[in-house]
Amino acid sequence: MTDGTLPGAPGRHLADAPEHWEVRATALPFEGKKTGVRTDDVVMPDGSVVRRDYQVHPGSVAVLALDAEDRVLVLSQYRHPVREKLWEIPAGLLDVPGENPLHAAQRELYEEAHVKAEDWRVLTDVYTTPGGSDEAVRIFLARGIGVAEGERFEVSEEEADMELARVPVDDLVRGVLAGELHNNCLVVGVLALTAARGGPGLDALRPAEAPWPARPFEA
Structure with missing residues (x-):
């Protein structure tokens, strides 16, 4: 499947596709405050109706900021649901419906x-846990x-205890594969960066304002 087509289906490209099943x-x-839980009664292909509970989420952005020495800007933050301090890349919610994700990413990089950064690209788009949440995340690559x-943004709550570091890409890849780093945006971002470098190159990544069907926005 090196050409991205499905085996046994010539010309059919391997890509996720929108689909809407009936909700009774x-x-x-x-x-x-930021998220909720929705319960839907969904009609299955066999005609049965099943209940699906899932988190409704405004969407998020994350930034893999890469410096001239091939180091990634990471931060350590306490995450109460898992009772751990995780090393992460800067990230945050899309606070306003229809908010431009690039503007949100630039804000988060500044605040955290x-x-x-001078150069922005879309690294990848992901659903964090599509079996239980509709959260969509756009991960940007920021260079330069x-x-x-101006003054530093005043932090509070968990962010008041954050630790910042710049870590070589190879060290992060090793930590991911060793099971030592678990934040999804960091894991996906670092591995996507490595894959892009081994393929078409970073300059071939999508532009920062590329459409995002999961969270439509105005430029």
Whole structure:
């Protein structure tokens, strides 16, 4: 499948596709500050109706910021659901419906690391846990990074205890494959970066304003 086509189906490209199964009933039994839980009664192909509960999420962005010494900007942050401090790349929610994901990524890089970048590309788009959440994340590659102008953003809560570091790409790949690094955006971002380098190259990545059907936005 080196050409991206399905075996036994010449001309059919391997790609996810939109599909909408009938929903007989829906409810939102829990709605929190940023996310909620929805319950849908969904009609299956055999005609049966089953209940599916899932997290509804506004979407997120993450930034793999790569410096001139081939190091990635990472931060350590406590994550209460897993009771661990995880090494991550800068990331954050799309706070406003229809928000431009590039603008959100630039904001997060500034707020969490006080860093700006000259070159932005889309590294990859993922659903974090599509069996239980509709969260979609766009991971950007940011290059030409430097210190941002102005005062540092005032952090609070978990972010007040963050530790920042710049780590060589090879060290992160080793940590991912050794099972020592677990944050999904870091894992996906670092491995996608490595794959892009071994393939068409970083300059062939999609532009920063590439369409994102999972979270449509205005340029």
